[in-house]
Amino acid sequence: MFDLTLFFISAVLTVIGAIMVITTKDLMHACIYLLASFLGMAGLYLTLGADFVAAIQLLVYVGGVVILMVFAVMLTGGPHAQKQNKFGMIKTALMGNIRTYTIGGLTAVVVLLMMVKLYISIFKNYTAGELPNYLPTVERIGKSLITDHVLAFEISSVLLLGALIGAAIIARPRKNRIN
Amino acid sequence: MSMSNLDIYMPILMLLLLGVLLVGITVVLISKVVRPHNPNPVKEQAYECGEDPVGSAWSLFNMRFYVTGLIFIIFDVESALMFPVVAVFKSMNEIGLGGLVLIELIIFITILVAGLAYCWRKGDLDWVKSYKMSEDSKEGTGIEND
Amino acid sequence: MTDTIVSYLAKFGPFKDLLEFLTESYGANGPTLFAFLIFLVGVIIIVTILSTIGGLGTYAERKISADMQLRMGPNRVGPYGILQFLADGVKMLMKEDIVPKDVDRLLFFIAPMLALTGVFGTLAVIPFSSGFTLTDLNVGVVYLIGISSLVGLAIFLGGYASNSKWSMLGGMRGASQIISYEIPIVLSILAVVLLSGGLSFGVITRAQGGWPHEWFIFHNPFTFIGFFVLFIGSLAETNRAPFDLPEAESELVSGYHTEFTGMRFAFFALAEYIEVFVVCGVTAALFLGGYQVPFNLGGDTIWGQLLQLGAFFSKTLALYYFVIVIRWTLPRLRVDQLMTMCWKYLIPIALFNLVGAGVWMWLFKGKSLFVLLFKSGTAAAGIH
């Protein structure tokens, strides 16, 4: 009974958060709705029995990426950055021009077709077998990270090193530029 | 309540909702009922030690706040990856594989310590930028304060 | 397996009959309803107790700072001024809620909510005693760090939403201080998880014994240093003592919560004082043997649980007292000293501790310093 309520609350939080991210004008509000969507995602991971992935989602996304986004919004002229570009063209968030709408429409049609095909196959031949009950996943993740996926584990540290050095060089305050 | 269903997460949801409702109700409802409400323009200006506020607050910001956040997220992600490996270390040690896990952990940490050393050497960590460090400062060291 | 307060209480008489009655009348939903009732009562009790502890924290701080400066603290309201925090609470309730003009109304409302929700979220996992932990999650430690990082975001939003340069600066400094001090905290927690072999608070506390020499603080020299790194980091995480620059009264006009009046400010202050208790509780649980009682008197009986509760609260309140005393002894750090200390001192030390704990664990099969000395001692004594 409770898993239904947890699923419902998390799903509503995620979907409403995602929709509000694209409809709100103020950028800072968009970051906060993104935070709500990430919290909902952590709840969805819990209902899927992935307790460690939910905790990591909380740790990395809620504790890191959202704060970085908020800092970046502040660094680029605040949430009310000018709506029009250098050439004085005023563009509200959703208006866009005809080109945007055609692309949006085409994408929507393609995605819808794919979705319909996907769901037909799922509804037709997917019989929910006996679902595995919720087991703690940390030991299994830890063991397989060390034994099967050790290469991915080590390469991700090299990737993080590259990201750190690259971003540090790019984002380093320079003397003769405004910062 | 064994882990067979999701009831163990019930108090978390209750506490989070309680936090939201507590603030929501007290700030919105009780303030309508109990509080005096006589807005006047002077009272509603931002507090600036007496003078009237000048300029909007959203203009000043500094790059080093972002560099701190950047290095934070890389190390946050590193510790997120290390949590499962460290949690399994003791049981692997009992079956004799402790050395293997230790070597993997040390490789992982040294690669990222190299990143930290680079940022340290290039002056990203110090708060008061001394510009002799960054490559494109031609004339002498201009210490740019916070 | 994850045991919670519900599985503990279900072992006792009256609750067992309630459980049977509910399962008969509601069938499959019975245990869930039973768990819901127990959790609801548990949540309400823990929130009220922690709020009063938060309130008493303000009272204790004013009283301790008073007699450290040879003056009388609050002594008007109630015996020895003990009800001062209730008086403050009522005053906050009655004060007008001024919202400055062209302020971001949504974030002005959400910032205190995020701060309080972040702190309340951590209460679910704090190990008060083996039975009374609300829910001993299998990923308790990672969940706690993730949820408590909401407070850093709330501080930034508080500073940003109030549209004044001072609180903006205070909010930015507060957020960057909190996120940069989160790394030494996470690394020293990793060292403890490495020694105890599990991410849940129950496993970590059970890995330590009741006697001080069985605690993780004296387990080996690396965790000894790790304790101080965690303590310093948690001081900075809650904007306390030498690290309280974001709300520095003298410079930033009490930083990010300048424009918050009335109950909004009360929630920020309540969240801060509860978070100091939570952080001291986590430090006690990780390094000082949490609810472990010597002579393993603690057990499943009610008296055992109360003893464990007493042990946990005494260790946590001792740390709480130490945090308050530090506030009135150490001067405030400058911004660059604060950041340099974190990035150039605490993080390298914490990384060194983590690798050191791994090597110690591998070399001595996880045995603590005293076990090694004691065993070699008896072996030597045995030879004579």
Added chain:
Amino acid sequence: MMGLASYLIISTILFICGVIAILARKNIIAILLGLELILNASALNFVAYTRFLNNSIDGHIFSLFIIVIAAAEAAVALAIVLRFYQIRETVHIDDATQLQG
């Protein structure tokens, strides 16, 4: 109700929101927000399939690495955006036409 289809529907909605955010928003940082939504949607699918089809742990590990790499990518992308703002004084996507050729 909590079947595989409902999780797929949620991740599709997230994916669509991400695509709309990338296409319709004019601020580069809003585009990065949409990108994070898309990455989240894919991570959700991996965990959903792990639960409903085979119970192997690889689904969790894959979404763990998606989260790790998405965070590193967000850090680098925001550094580039900040440098672009310093040079061009604007974060409006229409001004980033230097490489149009």
